[in-house]
Amino acid sequence: MKEQIIQQLKQNKTVLIASHTSPDGDAIGSLIALGLTLEKFGKKVVLYNEGPIPAVYRFLPQTDRVLCALEPDAFFDIAIVLDCSTLQRIGAAAETVKLTPVTINIDHHVTNTGFGDFQIIDAKACASAEIVYELIKKLGVAIDAAIATSIYTGIFTDTGSFRFANTNLAAFAICNEMVQLGADPYCVSKNVYGAYSLNRIKLLNQALDTIEISQDGKLSMMVLTQAMMSKTGTQSEDVEGIINYARRIEDVKMAVLIHELKNGHKHKPACAPHPYHVSLRGNGNVDVASIAADFGGGGHHDAAGFNIESTLADIKNKILNLEIGDVNSEFGILNSES
Numbered sequence: 001m002k003e004q005i006i007q008q009l010k011q012n013k014t015v016l017i018a019s020h021t022s023p024d025g026d027a028i029g030s031l032i033a034l035g036l037t038l039e040k041f042g043k044k045v046v047l048y049n050e051g052p053i054p055a056v057y058r059f060l061p062q063t064d065r066v067l068c069a070l071e072p073d074a075f076f077d078i079a080i081v082l083d084c085s086t087l088q089r090i091g092a093a094a095e096t097v098k099l100t101p102v103t104i105n106i107d108h109h110v111t112n113t114g115f116g117d118f119q120i121i122d123a124k125a126c127a128s129a130e131i132v133y134e135l136i137k138k139l140g141v142a143i144d145a146a147i148a149t150s151i152y153t154g155i156f157t158d159t160g161s162f163r164f165a166n167t168n169l170a171a172f173a174i175c176n177e178m179v180q181l182g183a184d185p186y187c188v189s190k191n192v193y194g195a196y197s198l199n200r201i202k203l204l205n206q207a208l209d210t211i212e213i214s215q216d217g218k219l220s221m222m223v224l225t226q227a228m229m230s231k232t233g234t235q236s237e238d239v240e241g242i243i244n245y246a247r248r249i250e251d252v253k254m255a256v257l258i259h260e261l262k263n264g265h266k267h268k269p270a271c272a273p274h275p276y277h278v279s280l281r282g283n284g285n286v287d288v289a290s291i292a293a294d295f296g297g298g299g300h301h302d303a304a305g306f307n308i309e310s311t312l313a314d315i316k317n318k319i320l321n322l323e324i325g326d327v328n329s330e331f332g333i334l335n336s337e338s
């Protein structure tokens, strides 16, 4: 498959590269790394991310050239979609991609639908940045400090700083090489774990106040509403990482964050259905990707999510009634007590 993709890249001139909305470090890092590489490879490259790009990732090279909207008549020879389990994850540009003659799907989500004409889907890869790195090697393009920093950041953030179950040998090997090629670990972590705004701490306080634990103690649940966000003056990027507080509670196997989405109908009463994004985080013993898939979402074994239009009471009920059975972890973590 890699050979065919390289063949396609050689034959064509204009390339659109896109990654998912509400991007994380892997979505941005992979996007920039592949974009800079293909430019060195002689391609005309447009980078797309619907955003918003969190402030903590704006230190990455050339993030200011990432477009959040395309001209309605924009046309490309090839579209490359990164870190997305479905094409729809990129947002409005999916319509442009559908009209593109060749679509390449590069991803590491187990729930990837296999869309596009060519795919490299590797659920064992620690990040999409790992797959992008391998593609760059195959292309034979020299990795400069800007590309190295972008790949390093993608792997560093998607492995939770080498803490999550997806942390593999490649994560260390590639990051070691990226540091040799000019990535600065201190600079990356200083930016990624930069200072929190007071507003964000106030939002965290509100979120912590909503924690509920299921009867058997295996599930923790948090809620963030738009009212809390406007009260604390926070944006969607400030929500990132908050779920980890619910996950770290003793005995919890799965943490859930129910986040009310922005286009909630303002004039509807609180008991009417609203759009929510539900994030799931497992501790290694629960396959949260399959739970998310049951609700029409997707993700990884330990981190997944879905969107739902519901009342808050309904969704909380559904979640508290979920069966959190132990499954065989694909990472072999079978240290469950029960």
Ligand SMILES: [Mn+2]
Residues within 6 Å of the ligand: 026, 027, 083, 108, 127, 128, 158
């Ligand atoms: Mn990723």
